[in-house]
Amino acid sequence: MSDPQTVSKSLASRHALRNVKAFRRTLLGWFARNGADYPWRQTEDPYAILVSEIMLQQTTIGSVIQNRRFERFLDTFPGLHSLAEASEPDLLRAWEGLGYYNRVRNLQRAAQTILAEHEGAFPATPEGLESLPGVGRYTAGAIASFAFNYPAPIVDANVSRLLSRLFDWREQIQTSGSQTRLWSWAGQLLDSDQPRSFNSALMELGQTFCTPRSPACPQCPVRDFCATREPEKLPLKRTRRAPVKVDEHVLFVQKRSGPVLLAQEGGTRRKGLWRLPERSHHQLADLPLVDTRHYGITHHKVTMHIYHCNPSHVPPPGKRTTEKFYSAREINELPMPSPFRKAVQALLQA
Numbered sequence: 047m048s049d050p051q052t053v054s055k056s057l058a059s060r061h062a063l064r065n066v067k068a069f070r071r072t073l074l075g076w077f078a079r080n081g082a083d084y085p086w087r088q089t090e091d092p093y094a095i096l097v098s099e100i101m102l103q104q105t106t107i108g109s110v111i112q113n114r115r116f117e118r119f120l121d122t123f124p125g126l127h128s129l130a131e132a133s134e135p136d137l138l139r140a141w142e143g144l145g146y147y148n149r150v151r152n153l154q155r156a157a158q159t160i161l162a163e164h165e166g167a168f169p170a171t172p173e174g175l176e177s178l179p180g181v182g183r184y185t186a187g188a189i190a191s192f193a194f195n196y197p198a199p200i201v202d203a204n205v206s207r208l209l210s211r212l213f214d215w216r217e218q219i220q221t222s223g224s225q226t227r228l229w230s231w232a233g234q235l236l237d238s239d240q241p242r243s244f245n246s247a248l249m250e251l252g253q254t255f256c257t258p259r260s261p262a263c264p265q266c267p268v269r270d271f272c273a274t275r276e277p278e279k280l281p282l283k284r285t286r287r288a289p290v291k292v293d294e295h296v297l298f299v300q301k302r303s304g305p306v307l308l309a310q311e312g313g314t315r316r317k318g319l320w321r322l323p324e325r326s327h328h329q330l331a332d333l334p335l336v337d338t339r340h341y342g343i344t345h346h347k348v349t350m351h352i353y354h355c356n357p358s359h360v361p362p363p364g365k366r367t368t369e370k371f372y373s374a375r376e377i378n379e380l381p382m383p384s385p386f387r388k389a390v391q392a393l394l395q396a
């Protein structure tokens with residue numbers, strides 16, 4: 047007797063692929079009636095689409111839309127030249143609050159590469175686009191299909207989830223075998239006459255109906271094509287690393303006339319941004335604690351302890367670092383990670 051899982055998997059594959067034309071018709075019909083009118087869907091400009099794709103890599107659509115981050119970034123850097131020539135502080139300031147600042151550095155490097163090596167013209171194929179800094183297989187497929195209507199498949203987190211349920215795929219999706227399978231399905235399902243609309247529709251279905259925790263199967267437009275009976279259990283993923291708790295001890299030092307002491311970040315992740323200066327807990331243990339805040343970064347849960355310190359008694363930094371006093375007006379212009387921006391604003395208003 048065959049393994050039930052194998053039977054279910056092969057039925058799932060045959061079922062969906064046998065009806066692929068009907069699937070496309072159904073999906074595209076639903077999208078034509080219900081697709082969201084996101085600002086990056088109102089353009090075919092590859093530069094704007096590159097910006098939106100990089101911005102949406104680790105930031106939710108809701109947050110980008112609500113704060114008009116896409117439009118504001120394009121107002122600041124309307125094209126390749128303005129982005130390629132931007133100073134680092136201006137670049138980081140324009141990305142503030144979105145986190146993962148290497149994304150905007152890569153965006154600038156991509157603009158510089160297009161100007162220097164492609165005479166300012168975007169590559170129009172996934173292979174050409176993948177040669178740009180910060181552009182992986184998904185982003186290349188997205189720009190190729192959304193900007194050039196090129197028949198390139200895309201697989202992001204939403205599409206992975208949707209496909210693994212549609213085909214009832216019961217293997218961990220991070221493995222290379224699963225990735226090959228998912229990309230292959232995305233390619234086979236793709237409507238090569240309408241890749242722009244098809245890829246948008248697939249992503250949107252994943253965002254709106256086929257959600258991670260409570261998929262809306264009874265209302266889903268493609269439910270007749272879907273093989274899984276246990277959508278909540280899919281996709282199978284490796285267990286996540288447990289968040290690591292970190293304590294951060296920082297100083298709030300303000301001169302009588304108002305300027306606040308800030309330190310410039312080194313390292314790689316937030317290099318160039320300004321923040322409250324950090325010291326060891328031991329150095330600050332005798333100072334008054336004025337605020338405690340919490341924020342998350344990658345898999346860290348950070349507790350920020352803020353101590354008040356007199357400008358004439360600032361403990362020396364443990365490592366070489368740039369520290370300077372800035373007025374409130376100057377701080378507004380400096381790039382700063384948003385947890386520090388909020389903390390400084392609250393302390394200045396206290």
Ligand code: SF4
Binds near residue numbers: 212261262266272
């Ligand atoms: S029927 Fe449910 S599990 Fe299947 S694609 Fe639709 S929302 Fe996802």
